[in-house]
Amino acid sequence: MSLRLDDIHHAYGPKQVLRGVSLEVAPGEIVCLLGPSGDGKTTLLRLVAGLEPLQQGRISLGGRVLAAPGEDVPPESRHVGFVFQDYALFPHLTVADNVAFGLRRIPRGDRGWRVAEALARVGLEAYAQSWPHQLSGGQQQRVALARALAPRPEALLLDEAFASLDARLREQVRDDTLHVLQQAGIPALIVTHDAEEAMFMADRIALMREGRVVQLGTPEQLYLHPATPFVATFLGEVNRLPARIRQGAAETVIGAAPARGLPEGSAAELLLRPEGLRVMEAGTSGCALAEVQACRLLGATTLVHMAVADGEGGVLHLHARLPPGARLSRGDRVGVALDPERAFAFPSETS
Template sequence: MKIAPIRPVPFRDKVDPDKAGLVMTEIRHAYEADKPVVDGVTLTVGPGEFLCLLGPSGCGKTTTLRIAAGLEAPTEGEVRVAGLKVADPRTFVPPERRNVGFLFQDYALFPHLTVEENVAFGLEGMSRKKKQERARDVLSQVGMSDYMQVYPHTLSGGQQQRVGLARALAPAPKLMLLDEPFSGLDRRLRDQVRDETLHVLKETGVATVMVTHDPEEAMFMADSIALMNGGRIVQMGTPVELYCYPKTAFAARFFGEVNEFRWTVRGGALDTPLGTLDAGTLADGAKAAVMVRPEALKLTAIEDGSSPSVVGRVLASRMLGRSSLVHLSVDVPGGGAGLHLHARVPGRYLPPPDERLEVGFDDSLVFVYPADEAY
């Protein structure tokens, strides 16, 4: 299978809407009156851009994808695909006329057709020879040339996924829509197949939207991520922006484990057991929710004669493969129970219980929010 380099794409707010693969403007949709499942979603996906709709179950991400596909009609708002209006309250273009490719969890391959016949099935306006040529081209693109004459039931899950991708790409769509297409694969195969899928989609230059509930998968695949909750996009940006600069406590938690504790603002700062943090716009006396990513904690041995400002006592340490997780208790000024924190350290790092370590932190991975908004 030919692997194409992944090239950056223009950021979404610089995309000409008339040339974008998908533009959704103030989309709303409700299955029951006064209970919107999609509430004011606006997004743009440029040519060659890969956008992930990310969020917990029931947040509206799949309904948003179905509206883009033409499987649901929006209650309000407008949808454009490749510059053409396909939906608003008075307009509705059916899915088969939107020039959109689909790849869902169920690849829905026809069991009585060969791999080549499955890929050629949806091609219209071509001679039989042209259909065959196009099917063989896209099967070659996804590394399935050697399986053209076999039937789907003889293929592995990863191979079926590649055939499904080839079938979706065969009509040369302007927009590709993926609904958790890797969720049925085991972990090792999933990593391999999604990597191959990403390279193929980038090589074609097609605008792509994928739904996932897995933040790691979204960061792996996406140029940009729309994090959804309660039917709304709560933050949109690059993977780095959402992981390193979460605007809300929800966003910080959703992108991975955080150590959380409350602290009170004094003199415009938070004098926490880890050190002094900027309180931002929080007023004196306000309660703050402090969130610290485990990889922000830096652990070092205490040298003889030194007096580190922050000391943690090891409670336990566990090897997790590519990293180690160390449970710590950090003393709290004034006594009382220690602050229980998790530190994630690259590679093998297994200090024994009760060892005392100096604790530092990377303040770029420490986030402060108003406590009443975080809990």
């Protein structure tokens, strides 16, 4: 069954935080609500869970209305699981008792194996009688996930569930959680402000800004085909190059890329992903000359800072991401060109 949100509006006093959000999450699908802090993502989760009263719009799950004008199903009757940012584990209860907390309506004889099933799903069977303070942050997150899954919800909500974990642990816990969600086969809605996390977890991303969904699509669609400069920059680092539209292309000092729909002769801005900046030997045909300012190995990639003449007496500072074997030194001269598949043209904000 799918989770459906139709034309959701919400305000806190005079401040409008949601402005007509419509979204459907299919059975087994993971959708990430991505965007800056304060743009209504957590409020949307709380409305779905029934923790905030719906002011305008409609929320339904499997065709059953959860909230609409004049209708409001209580949170405990919505069959929606919620994993909070701080996990909200009870320190005076064991792991097993924390997981069992949401099973009060289940017959006592069934609770034990429901708890065991939920803990097995997250790989914590051996910690049933442990206390929350005895667990690592990642283990606490998995207990919270087990507690949300134990009642067998029809949809699952996660609010910044990995934010408090350190970077190395976060990767492992995200990977574990992804497998659990895929096995659960229910619609999952995840809030995050981390673009990399959204691209890792999501089947689709709903990028929000000022209470609206500005682009909805797969991670590939948002990363490679951003609808606006905001989308392009939020999904990853970009180089900004001034451009001029000529014969349907945005021309820059390092090459041209398609610019569909922009007026001939108009000023534009080309946003170029660092991995789309090609680096070759100085003097290579079709390449602009650049000077290396720094070269740093970052593990999986090498980040190269370069300076290129902008054609008007100034300098453009560009970043390139290259394979880890690249070895360049400050002062080296190289040729640079752009990959049009990683370049996005938009009207210039100053035009």
